[in-house]
Amino acid sequence: MDSTGYEKYARGQEEEFESICKRCGECCGSLDDPCRNLVKLPDGTYFCRDYANRLGRQKTVSGSSFRCVSIREHISLATLRQNCAYRQLH
Numbered sequence: 001m002d003s004t005g006y007e008k009y010a011r012g013q014e015e016e017f018e019s020i021c022k023r024c025g026e027c028c029g030s031l032d033d034p035c036r037n038l039v040k041l042p043d044g045t046y047f048c049r050d051y052a053n054r055l056g057r058q059k060t061v062s063g064s065s066f067r068c069v070s071i072r073e074h075i076s077l078a079t080l081r082q083n084c085a086y087r088q089l090h
């Protein structure tokens with residue numbers, strides 16, 4: 001596989017991984033004190049308004065600090081929320 005073919009393959013794998021998310025926002029605090037970047041859509045799903053820069057220090061709506069981590073880190077640390085769709089990978 002050449003580098004262009006590999007990049008296409010890797011992008012497809014990443015899109016497939018991301019598509020597992022049901023956008024419930026629980027990992028971003030939708031059930032209690034959410035991240036300031038969490039936005040609720042009319043259909044009840046959520047998205048991050050600064051997704052590309054989300055990792056690292058962030059603040060919640062009430063002003064508490066927390067460290068945003070990738071969902072892969074949540075999986076490796078077994079800190080996934082109760083209803084998270086990525087639990088099916090365990």
Ligand code: SF4
Pocket residue numbers: 020021022023024025026027028071081083084085086
């Ligand atoms: S808790 Fe899981 S399914 Fe819900 S938004 Fe976060 S990653 Fe997606």
